[in-house]
Amino acid sequence: MNETTRSSELPAPFWRRLLALVYELLAVLAILFVTDMVCLLITRGQLDPHAAWYRAALLLAPAAYFLISWTRGGQSLGMRPWRLYLRTDAGTAPDLRRSILRFAILATPLLLLSIAPFAGPVAAMIAPFAAWALFLLPALFDRRHRALHDMLAGTWIVYRPAPKN
Helix, strand or coil: CCHHHHHHCEECCHHHHHHHHHHHHHHHHHHHHHHHHHHHHHCCCCCCCCCHHHHHHHHHHHHHHHHHHHHCCCCCCCCHHHCEEEEECCCCCCCHHHHHHHHHHHHHHHHHHHHHHHHCHHHHHHHHHHHHHHHHHHHHCCCCCCCHHHHHHCEEEEECCCCCC
16 A cells, blocks of 8 residues: 555444444345335245245345445445445455455355254344454454454555545
């Protein structure tokens, strides 16, 4: 990353990332709601929630949202109000390969939902959130506040303060 980029892009404060995450959760819930409604319309209300195509649709819809957002400017809806941008070490928005890697790492804890038959539904719902909390833990100690998925994908989230008038 060159010095010009470094001076205008600061590591995103952890609290801004957490607030953006809340906004992002609302966007993803809306995407899942619309995806579910489309699937219900396609099946005329006879949707099998265990069908592989349905589960794939519920994963691919948010994936498309994030991949498009990250590769086209490095900003998703949840990041915009907080002036956060996803960047590579070169200071650019990530390419599709990096974005796919980042999303795949972030989606991995969803596999923990499969423990429901053994551990119960409550444990299965808590497990992914616990894993995501562990993913965020390195951000508290890294000088660029990178979470595990950012370290592995070669990305980081930057904050751009509002221009001074």
